[in-house]
Amino acid sequence: MSAKLIDGKKVEQITMDLLKKDVENWVESGNRRPFLKVVQVGTDPASSTYIGAKTKACNKVGIQTDTTHLPDTVSAKELKAAIRSFNEDDKIDGILVQLPLPSHLSSHDVIESIDHRKDVDGFHPMNVGRLTVDQPTFPSCTPAGIFELFRYYSIPVKSKHAVVVGASNIVGSPMAIMLSRENSSGKATTTICHKFTRDLTTHTISADILVVAAGQPNLIKPEMVKEGAVVIDVGINRIADETSEKGYKLVGDCDFEGIRKKASWITPVPGGVGPMTVAMLMKNTLLAAKKSIYFEN
Ligand code: NAD
Numbered sequence: 001m002s003a004k005l006i007d008g009k010k011v012e013q014i015t016m017d018l019l020k021k022d023v024e025n026w027v028e029s030g031n032r033r034p035f036l037k038v039v040q041v042g043t044d045p046a047s048s049t050y051i052g053a054k055t056k057a058c059n060k061v062g063i064q065t066d067t068t069h070l071p072d073t074v075s076a077k078e079l080k081a082a083i084r085s086f087n088e089d090d091k092i093d094g095i096l097v098q099l100p101l102p103s104h105l106s107s108h109d110v111i112e113s114i115d116h117r118k119d120v121d122g123f124h125p126m127n128v129g130r131l132t133v134d135q136p137t138f139p140s141c142t143p144a145g146i147f148e149l150f151r152y153y154s155i156p157v158k159s160k161h162a163v164v165v166g167a168s169n170i171v172g173s174p175m176a177i178m179l180s181r182e183n184s185s186g187k188a189t190t191t192i193c194h195k196f197t198r199d200l201t202t203h204t205i206s207a208d209i210l211v212v213a214a215g216q217p218n219l220i221k222p223e224m225v226k227e228g229a230v231v232i233d234v235g236i237n238r239i240a241d242e243t244s245e246k247g248y249k250l251v252g253d254c255d256f257e258g259i260r261k262k263a264s265w266i267t268p269v270p271g272g273v274g275p276m277t278v279a280m281l282m283k284n285t286l287l288a289a290k291k292s293i294y295f296e297n
Contacts (some may be wrong), residue, residue: 145276
């Protein structure tokens with residue numbers, strides 16, 4: 001068997017084109033253009049790259065955006081005061097604090113200070129909680145993007161055995177919640193694995209759908225995957241590569257070449273899940289502007 005490729009770049013393009021039309025219709029109907037406020041603490045180059053990609057996506061779909069830069073010495077009090085002013089600003093629809101934060105700041109504390117109605121990353125406990133009880137919410141962008149890929153390629157999820165490797169608040173955990181809910185998106189029987197899981201293969205080998213978000217290159221090898229499985233590789237890892245100009249290349253968490261001979265569908269890295277994450281951020285920002293999740297009383 002040779003797996004069919006899930007082309008995240010193609011689905012991203014289609015999604016972004018639709019979002020652009022949606023934004024234009026919204027503005028043409030007399031509404032204010034949606035606005036995303038980004039907050040960057042410090043000057044971490046990877047964070048700057050991610051923010052650059054988000055800004056570019058905003059420009060593409062017609063969402064206004066700007067980034068407030070704060071020094072990495074900013075206190076929790078100062079950062080939360082800035083967030084409070086953005087919460088109260090009616091011209092701001094979505095607020096995103098780029099993670100990770102310097103170690104003296106608690107990301108939980110900072111995320112909780114964002115008004116949950118503007119939490120377009122979907123990380124606020126209110127939004128995560130609503131996800132677990134099938135209520136309308138801003139879903140975490142990476143799992144939401146994976147569900148868009150399932151929809152686009154008509155990959156059935158209902159009643160399948162889904163195994164998620166990785167249990168972070170950002171990817172693994174919300175992915176497992178979305179897969180497992182019986183009254184909303186997933187309806188799959190779901191197993192969640194993490195670094196304390198004993199004998200990972202026992203679980204992965206029985207997966208009809210295997211989602212891997214561990215940040216460990218080559219963690220999943222062909223012998224750990226069931227024949228015909230759908231394999232979603234979320235991992236983005238830099239590994240040394242002398243043949244590349246940059247001196248490194250990006251790989252996922254799965255042995256792509258080995259697994260593609262066994263799987264029915266597979267996402268490449270790069271070009272699989274990654275492009276969808278930013279598209280879902282645009283979608284959540286438009287939902288926030290339209291007040292589609294939390295209505296005004
Ligand atoms: P994280 O470090 O917060 O969490 C990693 C999770 O993997 C933890 O739950 C940990 O217990 C588990 N894990 C680690 N080693 C394991 C092992 N050997 N066996 C089983 N479980 C193991 O990472 P994260 O933020 O969830 O990101 C995971 C990966 O996904 C990273 O490579 C990250 O760069 C990538 N990522 C990609 C996107 C995207 O848009 N494609 C978005 C977010 C994160």
